[in-house]
Amino acid sequence: MTMTDTVLFEDALANYKVVNERSLPDINYDGLLEKYHPDYFKDACVTLNVGVNKGEICHSQLADLLQADARIDEADLAGASIIDTDLLVIGGGGAGCAAALTAAESGVRVILATKLRLGDSNTIMAEGGIQASIEKNDTPQQHYDDTIRSGNSNRPVDKELVAKMVMNAPDVIRWLIQQGMQFDLDEYGDLLTRKAGGTTEARVTYFRDYTGLEMMRVLKEAVRSSNIEVLDYAPTVELLTNEEGDCTGAVLSSLEENSYKMVRAKSVIIATGGIGRLHLNGFPTSNHFGATGDGLVLAYRVGVKLRDLDSFQYHPSGLAYPQHLSGTLITEGVRSAGAYLLNANGDRFVDELLPRDIVSAAIMRECSEGRGIDAGNNVKGIWLDTPGLELKHPGIFDARFPKLIKLGHKCGTDPRKQPMLIYPTLHYQNGGAVIDSHGQTNIQGLYCVGEVSGGIHGRNRLMGNSLLEIICFGRRAGEHAAKSSPRKVHGKITIEHLSRLRRELTLSNMPMDKKCPILFPSYAKFEIDSDYSGLHKNSKE
Amino acid sequence: MDDPLNQVLLNQQSRIGSDLSLWLEGWGGDGLNVAMSDPAAIIPVIKEAGLLGLGGSGFPVYKKWQAIAEQKGSDKYLICNGNEDEPGTFKDRLLLEETPLQVIEGATIAALACDIKHIIFYINPNLKACLKSMESALERWLQSGFYKGIYESGLLLNYKILASSGHYIAGEETAAIEAVEGNFPFPRGKVPRPTESGVHGNPTLVNNVETLSNVSHILRKGAKWYQNLGIGNASGTKLYSLSGDVLSPGVYELPMGTPLSELIYNYGGGMLVGKELKAVFAGGPSNTILTEQGLDVNLDFESVKVRRAALGTGAMIVVSRGTGIVKRVAQYMDFFADASCGQCPSCKTGTYYMSQLLNKIDTGKGSKADLDNLVDLCRILPGSGRCHLLEGAVKVVDSSLYHFLSEYEKALQE
Numbered sequence: 036m037t038m039t040d041t042v043l044f045e046d047a048l049a050n051y052k053v054v055n056e057r058s059l060p061d062i063n064y065d066g067l068l069e070k071y072h073p074d075y076f077k078d079a080c081v082t083l084n085v086g087v088n089k090g091e092i093c094h095s096q097l098a099d100l101l102q103a104d105a106r107i108d109e110a111d112l113a114g115a116s117i118i119d120t121d122l123l124v125i126g127g128g129g130a131g132c133a134a135a136l137t138a139a140e141s142g143v144r145v146i147l148a149t150k151l152r153l154g155d156s157n158t159i160m161a162e163g164g165i166q167a168s169i170e171k172n173d174t175p176q177q178h179y180d181d182t183i184r185s186g187n188s189n190r191p192v193d194k195e196l197v198a199k200m201v202m203n204a205p206d207v208i209r210w211l212i213q214q215g216m217q218f219d220l221d222e223y224g225d226l227l228t229r230k231a232g233g234t235t236e237a238r239v240t241y242f243r244d245y246t247g248l249e250m251m252r253v254l255k256e257a258v259r260s261s262n263i264e265v266l267d268y269a270p271t272v273e274l275l276t277n278e279e280g281d282c283t284g285a286v287l288s289s290l291e292e293n294s295y296k297m298v299r300a301k302s303v304i305i306a307t308g309g310i311g312r313l314h315l316n317g318f319p320t321s322n323h324f325g326a327t328g329d330g331l332v333l334a335y336r337v338g339v340k341l342r343d344l345d346s347f348q349y350h351p352s353g354l355a356y357p358q359h360l361s362g363t364l365i366t367e368g369v370r371s372a373g374a375y376l377l378n379a380n381g382d383r384f385v386d387e388l389l390p391r392d393i394v395s396a397a398i399m400r401e402c403s404e405g406r407g408i409d410a411g412n413n414v415k416g417i418w419l420d421t422p423g424l425e426l427k428h429p430g431i432f433d434a435r436f437p438k439l440i441k442l443g444h445k446c447g448t449d450p451r452k453q454p455m456l457i458y459p460t461l462h463y464q465n466g467g468a469v470i471d472s473h474g475q476t477n478i479q480g481l482y483c484v485g486e487v488s489g490g491i492h493g494r495n496r497l498m499g500n501s502l503l504e505i506i507c508f509g510r511r512a513g514e515h516a517a518k519s520s521p522r523k524v525h526g527k528i529t530i531e532h533l534s535r536l537r538r539e540l541t542l543s544n545m546p547m548d549k550k551c552p553i554l555f556p557s558y559a560k561f562e563i564d565s566d567y568s569g570l571h572k573n574s575k576e
Numbered sequence: 577m578d579d580p581l582n583q584v585l586l587n588q589q590s591r592i593g594s595d596l597s598l599w600l601e602g603w604g605g606d607g608l609n610v611a612m613s614d615p616a617a618i619i620p621v622i623k624e625a626g627l628l629g630l631g632g633s634g635f636p637v638y639k640k641w642q643a644i645a646e647q648k649g650s651d652k653y654l655i656c657n658g659n660e661d662e663p664g665t666f667k668d669r670l671l672l673e674e675t676p677l678q679v680i681e682g683a684t685i686a687a688l689a690c691d692i693k694h695i696i697f698y699i700n701p702n703l704k705a706c707l708k709s710m711e712s713a714l715e716r717w718l719q720s721g722f723y724k725g726i727y728e729s730g731l732l733l734n735y736k737i738l739a740s741s742g743h744y745i746a747g748e749e750t751a752a753i754e755a756v757e758g759n760f761p762f763p764r765g766k767v768p769r770p771t772e773s774g775v776h777g778n779p780t781l782v783n784n785v786e787t788l789s790n791v792s793h794i795l796r797k798g799a800k801w802y803q804n805l806g807i808g809n810a811s812g813t814k815l816y817s818l819s820g821d822v823l824s825p826g827v828y829e830l831p832m833g834t835p836l837s838e839l840i841y842n843y844g845g846g847m848l849v850g851k852e853l854k855a856v857f858a859g860g861p862s863n864t865i866l867t868e869q870g871l872d873v874n875l876d877f878e879s880v881k882v883r884r885a886a887l888g889t890g891a892m893i894v895v896s897r898g899t900g901i902v903k904r905v906a907q908y909m910d911f912f913a914d915a916s917c918g919q920c921p922s923c924k925t926g927t928y929y930m931s932q933l934l935n936k937i938d939t940g941k942g943s944k945a946d947l948d949n950l951v952d953l954c955r956i957l958p959g960s961g962r963c964h965l966l967e968g969a970v971k972v973v974d975s976s977l978y979h980f981l982s983e984y985e986k987a988l989q990e
Contacts, residue, residue: 104850108896108897108898108899109898109899109900109903109904110897110898110899110900111898111900112900112903113900113902113903113938113940113983113986113987114938114939114940114986114987115939115940116939116940116941117939529907534820534821534848537821537848537849537851538823538824538848540849541823541848541849542823547849547850
């Protein structure tokens with residue numbers, strides 16, 4: 036079949052009927068990933084020529100960033116002020132806040148620098164929930180097994196990290212509750228859980244369909260009322276190293292003061308998140324505006340080993356239509372609650388609670404084999420059968436998915452009455468910096484936590500494991516950095532590692548015209564938005 | 577003509593580590609044999625060859641040797657100075673690590689020429705591989721039949737490897753003597769000279785590792801050969817430590833007098849792409865800065881001196897337009913302030929105060945008065961210390977002010 040056979044949006048909508056139950060036909064999953072998952076696209080990856088991962092494969096758009104010149108040179112730092120601190124946390128999302136809070140509790144001086152404002156992050160985008168084996172018939176072992184199994188990797192998942200994470204999970208929930216976070220509870224006041232795709236037990240705790248937003252709300256409050264010094268609008272443009280190559284601080288570009296600042300720190304924690312805003316393979320993304328892979332670039336330059344740079348998660352249910360909202364996330368919780376995925380013929384074509392990579396690949400198969408729905412302008416997708424769910428569980432949307440109702444409102448539809456057109460959206464970077472169980476990288480004094488790190492999720496992440504990871508490893512890194520602080524002294528701060536980078540780039544004939552980290556997506560409109568004028572000026576110099 | 581690169585000291589025949597039999601099979605031993613056959617002829621040959629002190633002074637080697645040889649006494653000392661510690665200099669470590677036998681043979685000939693009894697290889701303890709390599713080479717040297725022959729001919733030598741304290745100042749001539757005596761390496765006053773009264777009051781010859789490495793080759797191939805190695809009036813070869821924003825940094829052995837531009841562009845692979853050359857810290861951070869106009873200078877002691885700079889140890893730190901000169905100089909001054917032994921108040925406080933001023937200016941907190949103070953210090957300080965540390969520290973500041981005053985002014989607080 037060819038694309039011309041695709042069913043038009045209006046026709047498909049007219050044909051759609053609300054039905055309570057639909058049976059799942061026999062599905063062939065053989066070769067599904069290899070043929071349809073974007074990680075397997077031919078030509079998507081290249082071999083790295085520069086740095087510690089030289090010779091390994093990496094997505095070409097990420098490779099362009101990792102193998103680019105730095106934004107600054109020594110001369111740019113003339114007259115730059117120096118601030119001393121024990122710990123510098125880069126990134127104001129969940130992982131960064133958890134790390135900063137934990138460290139500050141031990142009494143060390145903490146600076147938290149964030150590119151935009153505190154809390155502007157992918158954490159607030161997380162809807163589904165956070166996993167922890169807290170139900171009676173569940174165990175950390177099962178959580179561990181589910182995580183490893185869904186990792187779906189020929190390259191092994193880092194089992195030690197997963198073990199630490201699942202064992203920490205109940206305590207993470209306790210800590211969050213202590214911070215003031217709300218969860219959905221049953222009539223006895225116990226935490227409600229739902230089941231994530233690819234898992235054996237219900238263990239995702241949640242608050243409505245904006246769990247991450249609620250989490251960020253309390254973390255932000257906690258940071259603001261602590262003695263952590265928060266530097267907003269201060270993207271990190273480079274790390275600083277001493278003569279041994281250890282990380283000793285970072286260079287921040289203060290957008291408000293239009294100048295560079297150097298922070299001299301005993302430890303640095305990178306918690307900058309992922310790279311959705313690169314729109315890999317041309318996909319829309321569910322990610323926050325700031326997800327431009329800065330942390331990976333910074334860490335790679337000082338010599339941090341990275342892993343699984345060819346593996347990304349495409350979330351099955353990204354809104355496909357209307358187009359200006361494309362990529363917006365619809366929580367997996369909807370499928371978990373029982374919503375079906377339907378093709379243009381109104382048939383189910385995949386077990387909706389399989390791991391995300393398989394469900395996404397199945398959606399792409401439907402669309403490319405002519406059973407997708409065409410909304411014009413190259414927009415295609417399949418139905419998320421929300422009316423069917425409402426029929427089965429009346430009132431569920433009002434109670435559990437208020438954010439989705441609001442999204443429907445923005446689209447001019449009511450999800451309870453009309454199915455939503457969805458298509459996979461670039462959601463998560465599975466790989467990242469190689470870390471140990473304290474979040475430490477192979478570079479002394481440098482930690483990476485959250486999405487910027489790799490090894491926990493293999494090639495496919497489970498719903499609810501990401502919010503767990505950021506708090507679990509954020510706290511672990513913060514605690515470790517704070518503990519090691521009294522034994523350390525401030526090191527020399529240089530950008531000597533850039534000479535090494537430039538030498539390698541030159542010797543392998545790489546172009547040097549691009550400057551990284553890019554900090555903002557290419558379509559950022561500095562000339563209109565005055566908030567970013569500082570960066571605009573800095574980058575022009 | 578032969579390839580000018582790595583003709584002698586860094587030739588593959590020299591870089592054989594501590595393998596004595598390989599050394600003797602190749603061009604090792606010949607120089608010492610020639611020297612043994614007529615010890616009185618050694619100094620005239622060295623004089624004719626025009627060997628200079630390659631540790632930075634450029635002082636004719638034969639003069640020192642003659643002074644020692646003329647002294648009476650049976651307990652003369654030779655200190656082979658391998659306390660290399662200056663930023664940007666990394667040539668001696670290569671010689672000690674890869675050509676230890678070349679160093680030992682050279683030192684032995686020097687001892688023979690000056691009737692020296694004690695040879696001390698004085699090495700920076702941070703260069704662990706050098707210590708190891710020298711220890712292993714010396715052990716084989718002492719146990720070999722070759723050495724037995726020398727010993728039986730009546731040349732009684734006492735070799736010793738001594739790890740220095742690891743301080744920068746410990747490489748100063750008289751500080752090294754203090755260290756050999758077992759004291760903290762405080763430099764001494766320069767009268768009496770070490771050639772008259774050094775270790776325990778005995779005449780003491782202090783030569784750099786690179787200087788001594790040349791000796792066996794000069795005796796083996798003759799003075800004319802050595803003279804012809806150099807370009808123009810200069811003799812021999814020189815090890816240049818090239819570093820900074822060049823594509824291929826490293827140690828290059830080239831004919832003495834090779835133009836700086838040739839070193840940077842032919843051997844160093846040129847500047848990193850997209851970078852323009854801004855300045856060269858010629859002779860390391862304790863000397864005058866050269867800018868683009870100075871690139872055609874021939875790198876030998878005389879030619880560099882004409883440009884009011886100095887060849888020093890042969891370190892060439894190349895920096896590109898992207899480098900902040902104030903920051904770089906401030907870093908070097910931090911080093912000197914840290915390295916000052918603290919004996920002379922002017923040096924102890926002078927380097928410290930200059931480092932404070934430079935860091936203040938560099939971090940945007942400096943005022944016009946701070947800059948004026950810095951300029952004044954450059955006038956007042958030189959000549960007030962026992963050794964040359966203070967001179968070197970001032971020289972780099974003075975020279976950076978001369979070439980890049982605008983950069984200092986730009987960094988001042990508005």
